[in-house]
Amino acid sequence: MTPIRTSDHASTTAAPSTRAQAMADGRRADTARRRQRVITALDRAAAEGTEIGVSGIARAAAVDRSFLYRHHDLLEKIHALAAEPPASANTGPAVTRASLQADLLAAHERATRLHARVQHLEKRLSEALGEHAWRESGLGTPVDVDALNQQITHLEQQAIDLRLQLGERDEDLAAARAANRELMARINTPNTNR
Numbered sequence: 001m002t003p004i005r006t007s008d009h010a011s012t013t014a015a016p017s018t019r020a021q022a023m024a025d026g027r028r029a030d031t032a033r034r035r036q037r038v039i040t041a042l043d044r045a046a047a048e049g050t051e052i053g054v055s056g057i058a059r060a061a062a063v064d065r066s067f068l069y070r071h072h073d074l075l076e077k078i079h080a081l082a083a084e085p086p087a088s089a090n091t092g093p094a095v096t097r098a099s100l101q102a103d104l105l106a107a108h109e110r111a112t113r114l115h116a117r118v119q120h121l122e123k124r125l126s127e128a129l130g131e132h133a134w135r136e137s138g139l140g141t142p143v144d145v146d147a148l149n150q151q152i153t154h155l156e157q158q159a160i161d162l163r164l165q166l167g168e169r170d171e172d173l174a175a176a177r178a179a180n181r182e183l184m185a186r187i188n189t190p191n192t193n194r
Helices: 006-048 054-061 065-070 072-083 097-136 143-188
Strands: none
Touching: 006 054, 006 065, 006 072, 054 065, 054 072, 065 072, 072 097, 097 143
């Protein structure tokens, strides 16, 4: 039997460690190359004004979408660029996801208010028809009580109309504030084209 020399033993244990280190270095280099391809694809899409999305950038960079989901900084950059309006100067006002969501919320609130208004009008019509039938039957209330009830109804209608006007003015004010915020954001955003 030949005795194991310490120098031979050291070289046999160092080889797997060196191979593992080489593999880890290779994986890091591959990840760095793929990250660079993603960044290049993002920059190209932003410069060309094409739609930016996770699938599109993954295809353009020739990487799997799961790669982007594992690297949160790249994913956040994609989402941030996708939320920005396109940099085209010849188009109208930019439509962003946030503006569409705000429009949808405003439309929903308006539909809710209109539904409440329709229910109120249906109730008033029902009451008016009931009172008319009551009076026509000869069992109605005296004229002075009827006049007071009409005045109360008229004042209630005025209060409802004023509430609706106030709600519409609140919507206008909210829209003006949103436009002001967007304008201030555009003014305060540094322009890289200068």
